[in-house]
Amino acid sequence: MNITHCLRLARNCCRHMAYVCFLFLCVSSGASADNARDWMNLPKDLNIVFGYYAPMNVDAPGVNIDADTFLFRYGYTFSIAGRTSAIQIVQPYTRLSASPDNARLPVNFINENPGDTQIVFVHNIFGSPALSASEFRRWKPGPYLSGAFWLTVPDGQYDNNSVLNAGANRWAFKPELASGYPVGPVWLELNGWAVFYTDNDDYLGNNTLSQRPSYTAEGHISYSLSPELWLSVDSAWTGGGETKVNGILQDDEKRNVMLGASFGFQVTPQFGGMVAWTNLVDRREGSPDVDGWTFRLQYAW
Numbered sequence: 236m237n238i239t240h241c242l243r244l245a246r247n248c249c250r251h252m253a254y255v256c257f258l259f260l261c262v263s264s265g266a267s268a269d270n271a272r273d274w275m276n277l278p279k280d281l282n283i284v285f286g287y288y289a290p291m292n293v294d295a296p297g298v299n300i301d302a303d304t305f306l307f308r309y310g311y312t313f314s315i316a317g318r319t320s321a322i323q324i325v326q327p328y329t330r331l332s333a334s335p336d337n338a339r340l341p342v343n344f345i346n347e348n349p350g351d352t353q354i355v356f357v358h359n360i361f362g363s364p365a366l367s368a369s370e371f372r373r374w375k376p377g378p379y380l381s382g383a384f385w386l387t388v389p390d391g392q393y394d395n396n397s398v399l400n401a402g403a404n405r406w407a408f409k410p411e412l413a414s415g416y417p418v419g420p421v422w423l424e425l426n427g428w429a430v431f432y433t434d435n436d437d438y439l440g441n442n443t444l445s446q447r448p449s450y451t452a453e454g455h456i457s458y459s460l461s462p463e464l465w466l467s468v469d470s471a472w473t474g475g476g477e478t479k480v481n482g483i484l485q486d487d488e489k490r491n492v493m494l495g496a497s498f499g500f501q502v503t504p505q506f507g508g509m510v511a512w513t514n515l516v517d518r519r520e521g522s523p524d525v526d527g528w529t530f531r532l533q534y535a536w
Contacts, residue, residue, distance in 0.1 A: 351389055
């Protein structure tokens with residue numbers, strides 16, 4: 236193989252790897268958004284901090300990516316018109332390692348940097364009254380419907396000449412509806428959202444990458460083993476989100492089905508956690524195959 240052919244092969248591989256890593260950012264941000272019982276009511280005037288660790292593997296044609304994502308999430312609840320509302324801030328830190336499957340290019344690309352910050356506003360529509368801690372202890376939960384708006388700020392690490400980036404270099408807007416219905420010790424939850432994206436005008440140099448809106452419907456069936464323990468079966472469907480580079484469609488529209496399971500626990504009224512596993516069980520041919528775990532601890536005061 237001559238030098239010219241080798242360089243051309245390397246350039247094509249890097250372009251493909253950068254594109255797959257961009258798709259990983261889309262998949263990981265969407266997949267880690269909600270877990271079972273995330274949107275159940277909480278007392279007002281509550282501070283809560285979450286720490287997440289989410290190892291994930293992405294296997295795409297020609298590229299394999301291993302990612303370790305650490306997330307810090309802070310939330311504060313308050314009352315608007317007698318309903319529970321909250322503001323949240325989510326900050327990821329990601330370590331990405333990508334390698335081409337081509338044996339003629341035995342190289343690894345590594346990036347370890349902060350990702351894009353997310354700001355979330357939540358407001359209950361019905362079913363979750365704003366209660367003090369003492370009132371909340373006497374309250375019996377019922378069906379609820381809440382709305383949320385997520386804003387992704389393009390403040391994460393981004394280099395338009397780099398194959399791997401922790402940030403996406405664009406704004407994203409995500410309106411969401413979340414609902415729940417209790418049946419004895421079982422909670423049935425159905426959430427849905429859409430994500431709208433601005434353009435990345437510095438994609439692989441001076442190219443423009445744009446993306447159509449993506450849509451997700453997510454369901455959870457969870458069972459309370461005790462007041463401190465629950466198990467859940469989780470599922471999600473995602474569609475849309477086709478991308479364009481310099482106005483040319485990339486034929487990468489999502490049609491993904493993800494299944495998983497999760498386990499939640501409370502050690503004290505203030506301290507608890509969760510473990511979740513997810514796997515992409517149905518996907519469009521040629522799209523990345525994703526599986527991963529999420530480990531979470533939280534503390535409230």
